[in-house]
Amino acid sequence: MIEFRAVNKMYGDYQVLADINESVGRGEVVVVCGPSGSGKSTLIRTVNRLEEIHSGDILFDGQNVHARMRGTQLNHLRSRIGFVFQSFNLFPHLSALDNVILSPHRVNRVGRAEARDRAMSLLERVGLAARAHAYPTQLSGGQQQRVAIARALAMEPPAMLFDEPTSALDPEMVGEVLAVIRGLANDGMTMMCVTHEMSFARDVADRVWFMDAGRILETGTPAAFFGAPQHPRAQRFLSDLRSR
Amino acid sequence: MLASALAIARDNWLLLLVGQYPNGPLGGIAATLMLSVLGIGLAFPLSVLVALARISRWRALRAPATALVYLVRGVPLLMIIFWVYFLFPLLLGTEVPGFTTMVCTLVLYESAFLSEVVRAGIEALPAGQMDAARALGHSYPQAMRFIILPQAIYNMAPSILSQFVSTIKDTTLGYVINVPELTFAASQINNRLLTKPFEVFLILALTYYVVCFSLTQLATWLERRVARRRAGPALVVVAAPS
Ligand SMILES: Nc1ncnc2c1ncn2[C@@H]1O[C@H](COP(=O)(O)OP(=O)(O)OP(=O)(O)O)[C@@H](O)[C@H]1O
Ligand SMILES: [Mg+2]
Numbered sequence: 304m305i306e307f308r309a310v311n312k313m314y315g316d317y318q319v320l321a322d323i324n325e326s327v328g329r330g331e332v333v334v335v336c337g338p339s340g341s342g343k344s345t346l347i348r349t350v351n352r353l354e355e356i357h358s359g360d361i362l363f364d365g366q367n368v369h370a371r372m373r374g375t376q377l378n379h380l381r382s383r384i385g386f387v388f389q390s391f392n393l394f395p396h397l398s399a400l401d402n403v404i405l406s407p408h409r410v411n412r413v414g415r416a417e418a419r420d421r422a423m424s425l426l427e428r429v430g431l432a433a434r435a436h437a438y439p440t441q442l443s444g445g446q447q448q449r450v451a452i453a454r455a456l457a458m459e460p461p462a463m464l465f466d467e468p469t470s471a472l473d474p475e476m477v478g479e480v481l482a483v484i485r486g487l488a489n490d491g492m493t494m495m496c497v498t499h500e501m502s503f504a505r506d507v508a509d510r511v512w513f514m515d516a517g518r519i520l521e522t523g524t525p526a527a528f529f530g531a532p533q534h535p536r537a538q539r540f541l542s543d544l545r546s547r
Numbered sequence: 548m549l550a551s552a553l554a555i556a557r558d559n560w561l562l563l564l565v566g567q568y569p570n571g572p573l574g575g576i577a578a579t580l581m582l583s584v585l586g587i588g589l590a591f592p593l594s595v596l597v598a599l600a601r602i603s604r605w606r607a608l609r610a611p612a613t614a615l616v617y618l619v620r621g622v623p624l625l626m627i628i629f630w631v632y633f634l635f636p637l638l639l640g641t642e643v644p645g646f647t648t649m650v651c652t653l654v655l656y657e658s659a660f661l662s663e664v665v666r667a668g669i670e671a672l673p674a675g676q677m678d679a680a681r682a683l684g685h686s687y688p689q690a691m692r693f694i695i696l697p698q699a700i701y702n703m704a705p706s707i708l709s710q711f712v713s714t715i716k717d718t719t720l721g722y723v724i725n726v727p728e729l730t731f732a733a734s735q736i737n738n739r740l741l742t743k744p745f746e747v748f749l750i751l752a753l754t755y756y757v758v759c760f761s762l763t764q765l766a767t768w769l770e771r772r773v774a775r776r777r778a779g780p781a782l783v784v785v786a787a788p789s
Contacts, residue, residue, distance in 0.1 A: 378681075386682035388679065390675055392679035
């Protein structure tokens with residue numbers, strides 16, 4: 304579904320992504336972890352081309368994301384990749400419901416009434432039907448992130464990307480967001496999720512990718528990676544994480 | 548002096564309010580406000596376009612817009628009035644009424660300033676807003692129209708209102724090309740009375756002050772409201788059933 308082929312990216316002299324060769328299968332859930340600044344956000348932002356790359360290819364559902372293409376083609380491609388940000392990025396001038404309606408209506412030209420019905424059922428799915436008319440500033444962080452997930456799902460994407468979806472949240476709100484993501488995984492959604500929530504990764508991930516300094520140093524099942532990491536950097540990272 | 552100022556105001560209130568109207572052109576406060584409303588009203592859509600051109604990634608749009616803004620901001624309004632006053636009739640080959648000349652000048656002048664306000668509003672928004680819009684598949688024009696501009700303009704509403712207040716004061720310069728606005732009306736009265744300049748211009752100053760002060764107060768109120776909306780309500784109501 305998502306395939307990285309010899310992907311490299313530089314910021315000046317600094318190599319943020321170095322020779323990335325990995326793929327995410329259809330229905331697979333991959334958790335990406337690694338120390339701060341290792342390039343996790345950059346990696347998943349290259350999948351929908353919020354970041355450009357310098358060499359290599361990224362295929363999404365068989366389509367080369369970084370090929371030369373018309374703007375409309377890129378917009379269509381992006382509309383098929385759900386993206387959830389660490390800082391939610393809800394549109395503050397729109398109610399929760401309108402946040403979810405806007406893009407299906409304007410990008411996919413779904414009629415207002417239909418978009419609204421679907422938005423309501425998505426808000427229901429993330430447990431926020433009762434708050435549909437609230438504005439983002441009136442919602443807690445956990446609620447905002449659940450609306451953001453509903454907003455991404457409204458485009459009916461075949462895959463979802465999450466960039467640390469719970470790390471801006473108060474601890475008591477992490478669970479409600481992870482529960483929604485877990486539900487998606489159970490429904491067979493293809494996902495890449497940057498997170499340091501180990502128990503979540505154990506439950507949900509098919510594979511874990513460990514990144515450091517722009518490279519994927521180790522991949523494996525959650526049991527193997529968390530149980531017996533091979534790479535010394537991964538061992539140090541996990542022991543730091545546990546001692547926090 | 549106050550008593551005689553009041554007497555002058557009482558005798559000339561209609562002239563101050565609407566000028567010679569309906570026997571002559573509309574003047575006085577009515578003309579001043581109309582000039583300002585038309586000036587800002589027409590300058591506003593133009594300023595959004597100029598702001599968009601200023602932040603465009605295409606040089607061909609950016610360069611002329613930037614040049615326009617720098618040029619207009621670097622020249623006194625009076626110069627622009629003269630340029631429009633002498634150039635327009637030449638270009639169009641017909642006479643242009645003073646009122647129209649003044650509206651065109653104000654649109655040109657205020658759109659340069661307003662465009663900087665709008666641009667600041669756009670650039671003050673977190674980058675995550677554009678990221679989210681693009682990630683959902685919106686085109687750049689769509690992202691601007693539905694996501695960026697509504698927020699930028701809402702946040703900038705107080706500054707836009709302040710610019711409106713400046714515009715009211717700027718209309719006084721219409722006097723030099725005989726646009727019959729408020730200052731023109733006052734100077735007509737002054738010419739007729741000859742001996743009461745202090746009283747007449749006291750009335751004039753007070754009138755501008757009252758109009759501009761009320762609008763400034765409105766801008767301040769709006770500013771507080773916008774700040775509150777941006778920060779979110781002080782107390783989050785209703786524990787949400789989740
Ligand atoms: N626009 C930029 N210009 C230069 N360097 C950048 C830029 N954006 C990111 N970087 C650098 O690239 C590296 C990778 O950043 P990235 O945000 O992908 O890391 P991350 O793994 O997501 O970290 P975190 O866990 O803190 O979110 C960092 O060292 C960062 O300083
Ligand atoms: Mg990151």
